Amino acid sequence: xxxxxxxxxxGDAHSRGSFVTYDLDGVAPEMSFIEMLTYLNETLxxxxxxxxxxxxxxxxxxxxxxxxxxxxxxxxxVKGLTTCLLSMRNFKDGETIVIEPWRAKPFPVIKDLMVDxxxxxxxxQAGGFISVTTGAAPExxxxxxxxxxxxxxxxxxxxxxxxxxxxxxKNASAMLFVSxxxxxxxxxxxxxxxxxxxxxxxxxxxxxxxxxxxxxxxxCEAQCPKQIKLFxxxxxxxxxxxxx
Amino acid sequence: xITLDSKIPEGPLEExxxxxxxxxxxxxxxxxxxxxxxxxxxxxxGAPAASALGEMGYNVKVFCxxxxxxxxxxxxxxxxINAAKNYKNDGDSVYHLFYDVIKGGDxxxxxxxxxxxxxxxxxxIDHFTAIGVPFARExxxxxxxxxxxxxxxxxxxxxxGQTGQQVLLGAYSSLVRQIKEGxxxxxxxxxxxxxxxxxxxxxxxVVRNLITGxxxxxxxxxxxxxxxxxxxxxxxxxxxxxxxxxxxxxxYKRGAAFANPSFVQIHPSSVPQMNEFxxxxxxxxxxxxxxxxxxxxxxxxxxxPPNEIPEEDRDYYLERRYPAFGNLVPRDVASRAAKERCDAxxxxxxxxxxxxxxxxxxxxxxxxxxxxxxxxxLFDMYKDITGIDSYTEPMRIYPAxxxxxxxxxxxxxxxxxxxxxxxxxxSNFSDHGANRLGASSLMQGAGDxxxxxxxxxxxxxxxxxxxxxxxxxxxEFQEAETRSAEKIKRLLSIRxxxxxxxxxxxxxxxMWDHCGMTRNExxxxxxxxxxxxxxxxFWKDLNVPGRADELNQELEKAGRVADFLELGELMMTDALNxxxxxxxxxxxxxxxxxxxxxxxxxxxxxxxxxxYNGDEPPVLHKEELKFxxxxxxxxxxx
Ligand SMILES: Cc1cc2nc3c(=O)[nH]c(=O)nc-3n(C[C@H](O)[C@H](O)[C@H](O)COP(=O)(O)OP(=O)(O)OC[C@H]3O[C@@H](n4cnc5c(N)ncnc54)[C@H](O)[C@@H]3O)c2cc1C
Ligand code: FES
Numbered sequence: 001x002x003x004x005x006x007x008x009x010x011g012d013a014h015s016r017g018s019f020v021t022y023d024l025d026g027v028a029p030e031m032s033f034i035e036m037l038t039y040l041n042e043t044l045x046x047x048x049x050x051x052x053x054x055x056x057x058x059x060x061x062x063x064x065x066x067x068x069x070x071x072x073x074x075x076x077x078v079k080g081l082t083t084c085l086l087s088m089r090n091f092k093d094g095e096t097i098v099i100e101p102w103r104a105k106p107f108p109v110i111k112d113l114m115v116d117x118x119x120x121x122x123x124x125q126a127g128g129f130i131s132v133t134t135g136a137a138p139e140x141x142x143x144x145x146x147x148x149x150x151x152x153x154x155x156x157x158x159x160x161x162x163x164x165x166x167x168x169x170k171n172a173s174a175m176l177f178v179s180x181x182x183x184x185x186x187x188x189x190x191x192x193x194x195x196x197x198x199x200x201x202x203x204x205x206x207x208x209x210x211x212x213x214x215x216x217x218x219x220c221e222a223q224c225p226k227q228i229k230l231f232x233x234x235x236x237x238x239x240x241x242x243x244x
Numbered sequence: 245x246i247t248l249d250s251k252i253p254e255g256p257l258e259e260x261x262x263x264x265x266x267x268x269x270x271x272x273x274x275x276x277x278x279x280x281x282x283x284x285x286x287x288x289x290g291a292p293a294a295s296a297l298g299e300m301g302y303n304v305k306v307f308c309x310x311x312x313x314x315x316x317x318x319x320x321x322x323x324x325i326n327a328a329k330n331y332k333n334d335g336d337s338v339y340h341l342f343y344d345v346i347k348g349g350d351x352x353x354x355x356x357x358x359x360x361x362x363x364x365x366x367x368x369i370d371h372f373t374a375i376g377v378p379f380a381r382e383x384x385x386x387x388x389x390x391x392x393x394x395x396x397x398x399x400x401x402x403x404x405g406q407t408g409q410q411v412l413l414g415a416y417s418s419l420v421r422q423i424k425e426g427x428x429x430x431x432x433x434x435x436x437x438x439x440x441x442x443x444x445x446x447x448x449x450v451v452r453n454l455i456t457g458x459x460x461x462x463x464x465x466x467x468x469x470x471x472x473x474x475x476x477x478x479x480x481x482x483x484x485x486x487x488x489x490x491x492x493x494x495x496y497k498r499g500a501a502f503a504n505p506s507f508v509q510i511h512p513s514s515v516p517q518m519n520e521f522x523x524x525x526x527x528x529x530x531x532x533x534x535x536x537x538x539x540x541x542x543x544x545x546x547x548x549p550p551n552e553i554p555e556e557d558r559d560y561y562l563e564r565r566y567p568a569f570g571n572l573v574p575r576d577v578a579s580r581a582a583k584e585r586c587d588a589x590x591x592x593x594x595x596x597x598x599x600x601x602x603x604x605x606x607x608x609x610x611x612x613x614x615x616x617x618x619x620x621x622l623f624d625m626y627k628d629i630t631g632i633d634s635y636t637e638p639m640r641i642y643p644a645x646x647x648x649x650x651x652x653x654x655x656x657x658x659x660x661x662x663x664x665x666x667x668x669x670x671s672n673f674s675d676h677g678a679n680r681l682g683a684s685s686l687m688q689g690a691g692d693x694x695x696x697x698x699x700x701x702x703x704x705x706x707x708x709x710x711x712x713x714x715x716x717x718x719x720e721f722q723e724a725e726t727r728s729a730e731k732i733k734r735l736l737s738i739r740x741x742x743x744x745x746x747x748x749x750x751x752x753x754x755m756w757d758h759c760g761m762t763r764n765e766x767x768x769x770x771x772x773x774x775x776x777x778x779x780x781x782f783w784k785d786l787n788v789p790g791r792a793d794e795l796n797q798e799l800e801k802a803g804r805v806a807d808f809l810e811l812g813e814l815m816m817t818d819a820l821n822x823x824x825x826x827x828x829x830x831x832x833x834x835x836x837x838x839x840x841x842x843x844x845x846x847x848x849x850x851x852x853x854x855x856y857n858g859d860e861p862p863v864l865h866k867e868e869l870k871f872x873x874x875x876x877x878x879x880x881x882x
């Protein structure tokens with residue numbers, strides 16, 4: 001396959017970026033999107049040009065490192081996939097692909113396609129935990145958990161913290177991210193004791209980090225590579241109202 | 245010259261750890277605040293270590309090269325985590341777990357360490373459950389388990405096919421809680437380049453800030469490496485692509501001995517390689533072998549689609565060769581059996597380097613929904629990568645480099661041969677002998693970090709309470725910094741023609757061909773020559789663009805490949821030294837008439853411990869393994 005790649009290049013957070021167009025020949029349909037970009041970089045280095053900076057690690061859709069807009073969609077046009085699992089079979093020979101970093105105020109660009117997502121750690125740090133000191137846990141089966149709730153908690157806990165939900169939202173809201181964590185703990189008896197403090201602290205931190213508010217467009221759910229559901233946001237809102 | 249003292253406590257196996265704890269020295273809360281500990285790594289060993297030490301009141305500094313601790317490679321573990329809870333009432337016990345790990349490791353691990361990890365395994369499950377890890381449950385609300393390769397009980401706790409993610413995110417949540425408390429300071433996007441040793445003790449590290457390129461000095465009273473395994477030396481492996489050996493390797497060059505470097509587990513089930521651009525072999529969890537049956541056609545070159553090959557033309561070779569364990573034989577056995585079939589010409593798929601893993605019978609019996617419930621995400625991932633729907637057609641799988649049992653040598657305290665330098669998780673060698681059983685690594689990492697290191701490091705630090713905060717403005721720190729800066733300068737000054745990735749691929753091929761599933765004298769000897777040549781070529785023809793004082797991903801890769809090029813030779817040397825087959829280490833010269841691994845306990849019941857010796861060949865030390873509580877047996881899964 002032959003592709004035209006329009007890629008955002010930016011030196012650092014302070015410099016102005018712009019699109020650079022690369023022609024890339026010899027792309028195989030079974031490459032992943034990340035492998036295609038790696039292949040691009042190998043050719044660029046060969047020609048003495050600067051490679052494109054982007055993040056990736058697990059190549060299994062689980063670490064949340066990778067992430068970029070591909071033709072305007074976070075993680076590309078296929079539902080439920082991270083960039084690293086997106087196969088080039090989904091593109092046509094001769095196609096032009098536009099590739100950009102996440103665009104959201106709380107995620108400043110570090111270089112090219114790499115952004116700083118530390119704000120998500122800060123939100124989790126505010127209250128995304130259950131305060132049990134090592135050694136203090138009771139025997140695991142002393143806390144029975146309804147299987148349905150446990151499964152729902154799991155469904156919420158699969159969030160990989162990639163930031164696609166924020167990137168997809170016109171308000172750059174992190175509500176889906178926060179709601180996933182809140183839901184996981186709200187659905188488990190272990191999470192109840194700190195429920196109120198947790199939701200207040202995480203929402204306050206989300207605001208402090210400059211994420212926007214939720215206007216229920218559902219773009220986050222549509223772009224979430226782990227298909228985390230919008231009803232988690234409804235649960236978050238309920239938890240939040242109950243917390244005062 | 246180092247001397248090895250494994251410091252195994254006296255007494256019966258079941259009492260060793262209890263006695264150790266009873267005699268271990270304690271540090272008062274007031275003194276803990278004055279003691280600094282560096283933890284490098286935030287995976288399933290590092291994050292627990294850091295949070296537990298922070299909770300105790302030590303002043304902890306944690307490092308990782310990712311942007312956030314939550315992305316450590318452990319996040320990708322799939323199948324589960326073992327514990328001896330006996331929730332299935334199938335006769336399990338701490339002793340059985342211990343015995344399975346010792347036997348699975350083909351009697352090349354230390355009894356006392358293995359017993360201890362089995363002993364703490366139940367606490368790990370309690371802790372993870374208490375902090376909200378959603379392990380799979382029964383309808384009655386209690387936790388459930390599944391069985392995993394190489395054992396006959398069901399003791400593996402899991403969260404669908406993404407257990408690693410769930411336990412790591414649990415550990416991460418405890419870690420951020422301590423960051424909030426102020427007991428732990430997090431330094432992400434830092435790569436440890438060197439260890440600083442002052443007066444014979446580990447006192448700090450030198451790291452590169454991956455955003456600015458700046459080299460930073462960090463000091464502590466003790467340093468803990470939780471830096472993971474080095475399976476990425478094969479280039480193609482199941483590990484996250486940035487995983488590397490550099491931290492452990494540079495500690496080795498500062499005097500920490502390296503144990504059993506050639507013991508690498510090749511996992512039997514990964515998605516086979518499809519083309520030369522591939523950067524990663526995606527793992528298909530071992531748990532799939534609970535329900536999937538492995539087979540190849542009975543006739544060579546049978547090109548019919550798998551579903552059209554009738555039962556009588558299929559060779560379920562694992563069930564045929566190992567009737568007692570069938571598809572659940574340990575990984576090393578399953579990998580070699582797949583290689584044997586493929587080498588003999590029975591492999592399937594476009595390259596012939598694959599075997600079928602078929603769920604037809606399981607789906608017929610349990611229904612698609614049950615299979616989906618257990619493995620849904622794995623089936624999805626397989627389909628995303630290959631385009632094949634394994635609910636209707638068998639998966640194709642092939643072995644891939646997966647886990648390194650070898651690592652930094654540690655004593656019972658988890659301390660390396662450098663006082664004050666500890667190693668936990670996959671970065672140490674301690675518990676898995678010559679082969680690791682499935683779901684035992686998360687157990688070992690979390691056990692080391694939460695429940696073992698906190699005691700042993702305190703025992704060490706109790707004699708450091710009078711040592712003031714370590715000054716970084718000293719000759720030793722300067723020296724380490726200069727060494728690192730010079731290496732970077734050298735990498736950048738070559739400006740040759742080949743990229744770091746090109747060299748990595750070449751090295752990977754040498755390692756796979758000569759130090760993979762089977763090894764022999766001739767191949768290993770040749771490979772040492774090949775690696776030396778490649779290393780020379782690397783330092784003459786490497787092309788790293790960009791500068792040192794900026795974000796430079798090619799430079800990061802080049803530094804890691806430079807270290808792999810040295811480690812590769814040590815792996816070959818170790819494999820050459822061990823003229824026996826044991827666990828994952830299969831020397832062709834040492835096999836039974838029916839091609840099973842043949843151990844040689846008289847000559848090789850030891851841990852091979854290598855000491856760095858500058859430009860001279862490394863020095864071999866032997867830690868003799870004494871088996872007081874189990875009887876050495878040839879493993880048989882037939
Ligand atoms: C695909 C896959 C599936 C697996 N499934 C299972 C399973 O189901 N059950 C099981 O028990 N085991 C499983 N394993 C094995 C298990 O996941 C690993 O052995 C384990 O997670 C290793 O944890 P760790 O803490 O030792 O290191 P890692 O998780 O590898 O973490 C290493 C850490 O060290 C840091 N680091 C490394 N070098 C440096 C440096 N130079 N400077 C700064 N930081 C550094 C990294 O940033 C990272 O934070 C699996 C492995 C793979 C590859
Ligand atoms: S590289 Fe890990 S999710 Fe894509």
